[in-house]
Amino acid sequence: xxxxxxxxxxxxxxxxxxxxxxxxxxxxxxxxxxxxxxxxxxxxxxxxxxxxxxxxxxxxxxxxxxxxxxxxxxxxxxxxxxxxxxxxxxxxxxxxxxxxxxxxxxxxxxxxxxxxxxxxxxxxxxxxxxxxxxxxxxxxxxxxxxxxxxxxxxxxxxxxxxxxxxxxxxxxxxxxxxxxxxxxxxxxxxxxxxxxxxxxxxxxxxxxxxxxxxxxxxxxxxxxxxxxxxxxxxxxxxxxxxxxxxxxxxxxxxxxxxxxxxxxxxxxxxxxxxxxxxxxxxxxxxxxxxxxxxxxxxxxxxxxxxxxxxxxxxxxxxxxxxxxxxxxxxxxxxxxxxxxxxxxxxxxxxxxxxxxxxxxxxxxxxxxxxxxxxxxxxxxxxxxxx
Ligand code: FES
Ligand SMILES: [Fe+2]
Numbered sequence: 554x555x556x557x558x559x560x561x562x563x564x565x566x567x568x569x570x571x572x573x574x575x576x577x578x579x580x581x582x583x584x585x586x587x588x589x590x591x592x593x594x595x596x597x598x599x600x601x602x603x604x605x606x607x608x609x610x611x612x613x614x615x616x617x618x619x620x621x622x623x624x625x626x627x628x629x630x631x632x633x634x635x636x637x638x639x640x641x642x643x644x645x646x647x648x649x650x651x652x653x654x655x656x657x658x659x660x661x662x663x664x665x666x667x668x669x670x671x672x673x674x675x676x677x678x679x680x681x682x683x684x685x686x687x688x689x690x691x692x693x694x695x696x697x698x699x700x701x702x703x704x705x706x707x708x709x710x711x712x713x714x715x716x717x718x719x720x721x722x723x724x725x726x727x728x729x730x731x732x733x734x735x736x737x738x739x740x741x742x743x744x745x746x747x748x749x750x751x752x753x754x755x756x757x758x759x760x761x762x763x764x765x766x767x768x769x770x771x772x773x774x775x776x777x778x779x780x781x782x783x784x785x786x787x788x789x790x791x792x793x794x795x796x797x798x799x800x801x802x803x804x805x806x807x808x809x810x811x812x813x814x815x816x817x818x819x820x821x822x823x824x825x826x827x828x829x830x831x832x833x834x835x836x837x838x839x840x841x842x843x844x845x846x847x848x849x850x851x852x853x854x855x856x857x858x859x860x861x862x863x864x865x866x867x868x869x870x871x872x873x874x875x876x877x878x879x880x881x882x883x884x885x886x887x888x889x890x891x892x893x894x895x896x897x898x899x900x901x902x903x904x905x906x907x908x909x910x911x912x913x914x915x916x917x918x919x920x921x922x923x924x925x926x927x928x929x930x931x932x933x934x935x936x937x938x939x
Contacts, residue, residue, distance in 0.1 A: 584609045584840040585818040586700045589718045619644035625696045627683030656682040686714035724831045732851040735879045738886045744838035744846040746905035751939045778929035782816035900935040
């Protein structure tokens with residue numbers, strides 16, 4: 554596999570295979586359209602209320618109809634751009650506060666233009682407020698963000714999403730769910746590569762009850778290509794992994810396996826199984842604007858049913874991790890302001906390289922209409938110390 558870095562311009566260190574190319578990070582990280590994104594936690598949206606959200610620099614108004622079903626519209630009236638989130642909602646139709654146009658909450662189709670007199674036969678059913686496929690999964694509202702339509706063409710009937718929204722894999726009928734969310738002051742690429750970067754662990758996530766820099770040791774991990782992403786193959790989890798430490802209370806260490814997948818545009822899923830017990834999480838880093846993203850960790854598990862401090866402890870550990878990542882990225886954002894040249898090195902940053910290559914391959918396939926060429930030719934073992 555070539556070690557180049559297709560999205561980025563390369564500078565310095567010509568042909569230094571041991572150092573890897575010095576790369577200049579493009580400040581306007583590309584946001585991928587045509588995918589599902591998490592918009593907001595379900596419990597922030599009550600029936601017959603409107604909430605604002607922003608995904609990929611698209612302002613959205615999200616609501617829940619009388620039956621409790623969620624919908625997402627572009628938060629700009631197609632008449633003169635008034636945010637529809639400032640309007641009113643009766644459980645079926647959203648009314649713009651400026652001239653009272655009314656839109657069906659789900660399709661965005663215009664239902665009423667109050668200023669029209671009977672002989673003005675404007676075909677209002679051909680007018681749409683932009684609307685987006687919207688689904689609720691695992692305590693989150695997901696919105697499908699399609700490729701932007703032609704500029705100035707107005708909106709038309711929304712196309713259905715090509716796939717259902719992503720879901721956390723679950724392995725039993727009964728389980729618990731919990732989520733954590735944090736805003737990150739950086740572009741989505743830094744958020745994502747921060748997520749798949751093993752080398753920051755001992756420095757950012759150290760704690761006396763967890764691990765210290767002294768616990769750094771050499772690790773070998775097997776990776777394989779999967780559609781739109783890569784998998785860290787089923788293996789006995791790192792002795793530093795959070796749920797693993799808790800799972801050891803339940804099962805003997807050798808029976809525990811874990812699989813970690815990364816899939817475009819932003820999905821990291823981790824499944825840990827130990828006999829009939831399982832822990833599964835789906836973490837996403839969602840682009841809000843070019844310089845801002847949000848991390849959402851949602852976990853499902855069937856453990857701890859008899860262990861009173863279990864879920865609380867797990868949430869505490871995760872909250873601590875997410876907060877450590879968030880404050881690290883806040884510090885990093887200060888340095889990134891001045892657009893420094895950056896590097897990705899082998900092997901610790903190889904997953905980050907794959908991420909950029911997958912993104913580039915996806916965009917290339919979209920441009921040419923050809924099938925996406927996966928950047929990995931087959932399974933590989935990466936080595937690093939962490
Ligand atoms: S701007 Fe919405 S009705 Fe005129
Ligand atoms: Fe981290």
